[in-house]
Amino acid sequence: MPQSSPTTETPFHEMSTAAPDLDALRDAFEDVARDVTGSDDPARRAEAVRRWDALRGSVSTWAAMAHLHFNQDTTDERWRREREEVDAFMPRYTDLELRVKRALLESPHRDDFRERFGAGHAFDLWECDRAAFAPDIQDDLVAEQKLVASYIEAVGGARIPFEDGTAGLSTLVGAQGGPDRARREAAARALWGWFDTERPKLDGLFDELVTLRARMARTLGHDSFVDVGYARKRRVDYDRRDVEGFRKEVLERVVPLCEELVARQAEALGVDKVMSWDEKVHRPQGAPAPRGDAGWMTARAAEMFDALHPGLSDFFRLMVRNGLLDLETRDGKAFGGFCTWFPDYGVPFVFANFNGTPGDARVFTHEIGHAFQRYSSRDNALLDYVGCTSESAEIHSMSLEFLCWPEMERFFGDDADDFRRQHLAEQLTFLPYGVAVDHFQHLVYENPDASPADRHALWKELEATYAPWRDYGDLTHPAQGGYWQYQRHVYAYPFYYIDYTLAATCALQFWSRARTDRKGAWDSYVELCARGGSLPFRKLVESAGLRSPFEAGCLAQVVEDARGVLGV
């Protein structure tokens, strides 16, 4: 069948990709490396960079498609094999890609690339990639992925006795958002009972991960894995001292507000004290739920974007028209939700599992924020500038959640106000938790020889600092400092967590601005999306007229506005 050339209007079912040939890529990348350093012809050098970017785009389209197919049906052997092929391919491919980055970094024509591609920022990103990888650590990287997979399998595969049958972790977490307090407590008891039993295994896996990561850091010539973590996250314009200052800001400004919010929550729920299993519930009747299924919600979302912004409306209709959303829960479909991106076609794809909770509306407001950003910046000069580092990427998603506030009636009817208040309160209480996770990881990797018991004691201390209201009652595992073992990022994505809190600080500023200047907030949001990853984090934040999270007092206005809205 003749394949029409890819466009943003290609329907999903007509998209196809072929597995790349590593040897052919090696030859093609060697040609690129030769041209970017050796050629005297600027046009030829520029063409080489474009050729390289197109090849990278195709590899990334193939990997994204394989990942998506597998998630859409984890029972299909064909997709499982394809995913394994991607996993085996990637470390070798990273090595090839880095050879071109190195050639560009060392090229005598750096100034020329800087001008033509605005590559100054890309050079900084590639320096990070160089600091995070060397062929000597390839085996350790594979071993790291295996340990992470063991953790994900152990936690994802847990079948825990609950009520009349067994439940997975997501069901037990979901049950803690329900209106029945005794059921919430029973769910928490079942969940943490499982962690208590599995503690030796989970401690062992983490201990191996910390040791392995410390070894990789040494091989790469760094003092500790903290440096590797920052390089992996491609942090080019802030360091750990800035992050430390931000954590302090949250501790001083947000923690006291959260304590008041939790006290208010106890009153609303009519309980003496908010226990850990009450924290997700803000009103006696439970969280507001959207009033229809996936089809109904997609139609409401289209109306919402029509009302909010013409660009977003056209974009969302393109996604619906071309089948770029997979929202319904099905047997065999993987858990969770994400937005992925196909560079060859210039379009994103949103994957989710609707379950009748407020989280379903969030798929439209959060994941579509990621999707819209990728689409808006698809023509940026380098592939590195289409995607963003994650602290920047989460600004697009978290801010859209707030910018969509005026339209929430479409999903929640007269519960919309309760939805908005809960969203705001949860976003604020998330900040101390997020910085606690980050603080924990710094201390863990600065002291790789600490014992598992030391790590639990450390978490307990940090939780008392950042969440002084938290009370686990007699639930042994979390009461003794084990909550972090539930947080997948601690095992799988080191140093990722602060990114959510940095982005949330920016998203809350968009929320605050939209209250008085809706048009101005929308204009700078849309412009920020189009900039994609073409600038480092602080510059992107500045370009949108937001205060940097690393500036003292950055949360002052937000906290004041939130107090007004939430009445504390």
Ligand SMILES: [Zn+2]
């Ligand atoms: Zn996100």
